[in-house]
Amino acid sequence: MNGGKRIWLIWAVIIAVMLGGAYAITSRNIASAGGDTSGGYVH
């Protein structure tokens, strides 16, 4: 593997890890907000 391809592969891994982490955090956030069925407006 030449240097150029290796750099692109490293970037692909970095981006995949960050997107995977974002997916995990956003999924957990949606799950924890799932209990909010109140939606009331007055009190």
Place this chain on the structure above:
Amino acid sequence: MTDATQLRAAARSSLASVALTSAFIAVNHLYVLGPRALLLGGFIAGASTLLLLWFRHNASKIAFAGYLVINLWVVVGFGLYKGLWKGVLRLFLGSWLASFSSSYPKPFVGTFIYEASGILMFVGSLFVAYYAIGLIRSVSFGPSESVPRGAFGTPRWLAVTGVLAAAVVIAAYVFEERDRFEAPPSGVVTIGVIAPTTGPYSILGNSFVKAVQMAQSDLKGTKYKYELKIADSGPDPTKARDIVRNVIEGEKVEAVIGAVSLIGEVTKPFATKARIVHTCVCTVTRIGDGGYNFTNIPSPQAEAVRWVAEAQRRGIKRIAVISQDYPSINNHVKAMKSEAMRRGLTISYEDRFSDTVTNFRPALARAQASRPDVYYVEGLEPELDILGQQLMDAKIRNIASVVAPSLSERPELFEGAWYTDSDLADMEFKRRFETKYPGTQFATHMMPYAYDSFNMIVQAYERGVNPAVYIRSITSYNGSAGAVVKAPGSGNFQSKPAVWMIKNGRPALLSSESTANQIVARVQP
């Protein structure tokens, strides 16, 4: 490769990175700007293309400078500031910091598309910077062979610089995001009290404000002086926006206590931006993000559990529901029905009326025909008392509700009715209030929580702790509303409502879950 070919290749790579990043910028900003975000992305890509074409046509230095300015805007504004600082660092480092220290707020987390586009905006901007440097090299030095060695640094130097820059940025974020205690100027803590004291929620709003005022006047021997900035938000959230902004950004209050979810939703982003604590006596739990915003009141689900338990204790099996079509009432009814059906009770009849209805007799006749054991009624004034009068005329006395009878202007119409409402561990609190404010209706549903919310903020200052950090760290609190608990990291205090009854024309507490009257707060070590 000729100079011209190399320049064209560098320009193509640079423009491609700008175009791709502008697409990420557009997606990311859709959540804030709506369709106008497409104009933003289109402007960046379009202007960059036109400037490069202009530069290619007559080698205009102005065009090239303009192109680089747009690149700089993309890299610094969208990439480093929004993508890195407010995106990647907030999402990953902010979440991690908040998970182990209450000194850090739990960050806002958007949808996956929003967060992913923020990450890609940052990564894209790095490519924009990289290819822009390549383009400058080509324009400045011609073929790569003639570029002076070290003009843009060696790879090793770039790597070391990159690691150092990353360490500095991370350290800056860790320092900047930490909430610290700041002693109030001149020893005076100013607390904003935002509630609708006019309009349909005025009974709730006025009693809420007076509960906070009573908490303030109850303070004895405190280290700091506590002043209130009271603002009538009115019932309209659109108009409330300017009022909330004025209290938080104009008056620069140190904390906010708010009432009513409708207004709490408006206050939340202002409190977050100002990094001040906002305790909201409201049922919409999403307002309580656990960062700077916290809710403190029984949830509709908690009301439902208590209501159904009491109904079963009374041997009730069939329920007729007559309720007003209103968001918070609908949520009480929805939660009650769900819990009732889960526990094997039957809804024998259901009628949802609008605020234009004044004749409830046909609905009452249909409800009677369904042979219910209890009539669940809930509404707002003036419909509530009209319904109460017609229930009395029909000699229907087996009435139950959630909260509503305590808000009635003629509670005697609901004589004998039982209902769930906020607990009142300290009954002396109600007596003192009624003595102090004889003309003000005591709205049990909110007042003890308003009183306790004020005292939580006071406790924080008296202990020399940032109030947001203090409330984040609290997992339980025993106050005038009885025991409330909060899961670590949560923004919602959970409390158990109590069963009340209208007795001799006045609300009387039948059963309470409270075990303590003494106000103590337990703080995590």
